[in-house]
Amino acid sequence: MAGDTGIVPGLQANSDLLHLIESWQRWLAHEKRMSAHTLQAYTRDLSAFLDFLREHQGYLPDTAMLAGLSTADFRAWMTRRTLNGLQKSSSARALSTLRNFYRWAARNGHFDNPAITALRSPRQGLQVPKALDEQDARAALDSVQDLDERPWIGKRDTAILLLLYGAGLRIGEALSLTPADLPGPGQEVLVVTGKGNKQRQLPLLPVIQQALQDYMAHCPHDLPPDRPLFRGVRGGPLSARIVQGRMQELRGWLGLPEKATPHALRHSFATHLLAGGGDLRAIQELLGHASLSTTQRYTAVDSAGLRRVYDQAHPRARRGS
Template sequence: MASSASTSADTLLIIAQPDLNQRLGLWLDHLGDERRLADKTLVAYERDIRQFLRFLTDHLGGAPAVKDLADLRPADFRAYMARRRQGGAQSRSLARGLAGIRSFLSFLERRGEVNAAASSAVRPPRQGKSLPKPVSAPEAMDLISGDLALESEPWIETRNAAVMTLLYGCGLRISEALSLTVAQAPTPDARTLRIKGKGGKERLVPLLPAVGEAVSTYLKLCPHPLSGSDPLFVGVRGGPLSPRIVQKAMEKLRSAMGLPKSATPHALRHSFATHLLAGGGDLRTIQELLGHASLSSTQIYTEIDSTRLLEAYDKAHPRHRG
C-alpha cells in the first residue's frame, strides 16, 4: 500500500505497510514532543528513515511492515550502508542515517515490537578527523584592525573590532566574549582577564595592551550609557549583542578580504592557539588558556602545525620543486 510523507517538500515517496507508517508517525511525535528535537533535526531523521524504508522495499521485494524490521539481520544494514555509499553518501551522512535508524528501532523495541540488536551490531563508518581552519597571522591582524569601514557607524566598527580582538588576542569563545559585563571590561593597563567558560569553570587569561585599547575605544564611541553589570557589548538598540551579529560582521569582513567561509569568529580562537603553538607555546599552557578540560582537545592544534609545515616544505624545498 502506498503512502507519502508530508512534513517537507523533499520527503521521499515510500511504499510501506500502514502499521509501519503509523509507527513512524508515533516515533516522530515522540522526538518532537518529548525529546524536544529541533524541526530541522526531525526532518533529517525522517528523511533518513524513509531512505532506509525505500531501500527495504527494493531489498525485500515488497512494502515493508513492522514484522519485516523485526527480522532484519546485520547483513541487511550493511547492504543499506553499501548502497548509500555507492550513491555518493559521505561517512558523516551515513553515520547520521544509522543513528536515526537505531533510534527508530529502539523506539519500537521499547514497545516490544522488534529487537534492535541487529542494527547495534553494525559499526558506523569512520569519519575523517576535521581539523580546525585558522586564519594566518596577517589575516587575523587585518580582521581585528577595524580599518575596513564596512559598517554604517564608527562605533559599530569599533565594537566589532573589540570583539574580534578578544577572540584572537585571548582565545575566547564568542559566548565568553559576549558574556562580559562593563565591570569586567579589560583596560589597557590590565594584565589578566577572568573568564567563566564551559561548565562554569573559571580561568585567567593574559591580556595584551591592544585588547584593552580596542575595548576602551569602543566604550568611548558607544552611544548607549553602560555601567556595572550591563553587557559590555551591545547591539544597535542597546540590548545584549547577539552572536549572529558578530557572525554577520565576520561574513562582511571575509568577503571584503577574499577569505574562505572557514574564516569565522571561532576561527580566530583557533588562530590564537595555532599561532601560540607555532611561536613555541607548550600544549599544557595553551590548554589552560583555551579552557579545555582535556589535553586531547588541544592536541589537535599540533596536527594543524604539522600539516602547515609539510605544505611549506612541499612548496619551498628545492628538490621537491624539481
C-alpha cells in the same frame, strides 16, 4: 500521522514515536544541557533518518519499526547518504545521533535494538583545523573597524574578533557574554560558560580589556549587567550571522582565504600559541576541550613550526647529525 516537535518542524512518524522524540529532546536540552544549535542538528539527523525509513519501509515509522530494523537496514541508510553526496563527517555525526537516541530509548525502557551497535562509523581522515597565518589574522583585526561608518560598530566588531583570536572563544560564547561576566577593576580573568554548561577561566590580554571598555563606552544602547553585552544596530542581541558577514566582507576587502571565518580565528588562537611553544594541556584548558585528542589536531596545522622548534632546540639537530 505526521507531526512537529516544536524544534525542527516536519518530523514524519506516528504519534507515539513523536512524543518519544520530544521526551528525548527535553532530556538533551535539560539533562545534557545541549546547546540549541547542537540540539537542532541532532533533530535534523533523526528527521532525515525517519524520512529514509518511510521510503525504505513503505509506512510511517513507529517504535516497533525502529526496534525491528536489521543491520542491513542501517547500512542501507548509510549507503543512501553516501549516494546523496553527504560527507563522511556528516554521516558519522548522524550515526552518533542515532546511537544516542537508541541508547536513551533502551535505558528508559521504550525499545531496544542491538543491531545498531554492529554499525561502524565512516572512516575519516584527520580533520585539520583551518587556521589563518598571523599576518592575515592581524589584518582582519586591524581592518574590521573600517567596515562601518558608525564608530561604535567598528569598536564592537573589533572587541568580538579580539575575543575569538586573543582568548580563543567560540562565537556563541562571545555573544552570550554579559557586562557582569567581564573582569572587574584590577582583575584579568574572564569566566566563560562553554559546551555542556562547563565553565573555564581565561586570562584577558590588556588589549582585549581595553577594546571591551572602548566598545561599552561608545555603545548607544543600554547594557544592563545581566543582558547580552554585544548589540545589533537596533539594540537587540547581536546575531552570529552579522559577525560571519563581517568576516565575509573582510575576505573580499583584504583578499583573505575562504577559510577566514570567525571560528578560524579561534583555531588561529590555538595554532599560534602552539607555534610559540605553548603547552598542549594548557591550550586544551583555554579552549575548553573535553579531550586532549581534540586539541592535538593543532599539531598537524603547525608541523612546520614544530620542525623549527626541533631544529633550534634538539641537540642532534644543532650538531647537524
